[in-house]
Amino acid sequence: xxxxxxxxxxxxxxxxxxxxxxxxxxxxxxxxxxxxxxxxxxxxxxxxxxxxxxxxxxxxxxxxxxxxxxxxxxxxxxxxxxxxxxxxxxxxxxxxxxxxxxxxxxxxxxxxxx
Amino acid sequence: xxxxxxxxxxxxxxxxxxxxxxxxxxxxxxxxxxxxxxxxxxxxxxxxxxxxxxxxxxxxxxxxxxxxxxxxxxxxxxxxxxxxxxxxxxxxxxxxxxxxxxxxxxxxxx
Numbered sequence: 062x063x064x065x066x067x068x069x070x071x072x073x074x075x076x077x078x079x080x081x082x083x084x085x086x087x088x089x090x091x092x093x094x095x096x097x098x099x100x101x102x103x104x105x106x107x108x109x110x111x112x113x114x115x116x117x118x119x120x121x122x123x124x125x126x127x128x129x130x131x132x133x134x135x136x137x138x139x140x141x142x143x144x145x146x147x148x149x150x151x152x153x154x155x156x157x158x159x160x161x162x163x164x165x166x167x168x169x170x171x172x173x174x175x
Numbered sequence: 176x177x178x179x180x181x182x183x184x185x186x187x188x189x190x191x192x193x194x195x196x197x198x199x200x201x202x203x204x205x206x207x208x209x210x211x212x213x214x215x216x217x218x219x220x221x222x223x224x225x226x227x228x229x230x231x232x233x234x235x236x237x238x239x240x241x242x243x244x245x246x247x248x249x250x251x252x253x254x255x256x257x258x259x260x261x262x263x264x265x266x267x268x269x270x271x272x273x274x275x276x277x278x279x280x281x282x283x284x285x
Contacts, residue, residue: 103275
């Protein structure tokens with residue numbers, strides 16, 4: 062299994078508070094992704110990174126920011142959490158999206174915003 | 176209309192049955208992924224296809240680029256195959272953004 066660790070695994074917090082989710086990889090993969098998964102929807106890309114300090118927005122980036130200061134860490138921040146951001150968040154990594162390399166996923170973070 | 180459609184949405188079968196899950200897409204693609212999500216939530220990549228057919232154990236994935244269609248087959252299904260199976264495509268004009276299907280929930284009864 063690919064070495065991907067998400068923390069925390071579960072979090073409950075209140076509307077308006079800042080929240081940071083961490084994704085840590087030991088595979089030295091260049092590409093990292095944050096997704097959210099909600100009932101009735103497929104996985105939706107929030108942000109992705111194609112290298113240290115190189116990030117870009119996905120389809121549902123509003124209300125989220127990311128940072129990648131080291132190859133191994135990709136942080137997702139909710140500056141002021143809202144109830145609509147209650148979801149399961151998955152981090153994924155890939156070596157090279159253009160080659161025959163799949164994405165490997167972390168175990169997910171279940172986030173509840175009350 | 177979703178760009179990636181999976182069918183059926185839900186499938187219940189008896190142990191031992193041959194299972195087929197379908198994925199149709201509307202865009203030109205570079206590659207198609209099949210993934211499996213177990214009830215515990217973990218997501219595992221099963222196959223990445225750009226043409227033809229791939230086999231791993233009891234799982235077989237096929238793709239027809241001209242028809243924009245892929246199938247995932249499970250032979251001799253087992254209760255441990257119960258999971259959500261997800262199809263995702265990498266559009267030919269995309270950098271890194273996959274388009275995801277909503278998933279097919281499979282239940283195999285003993």
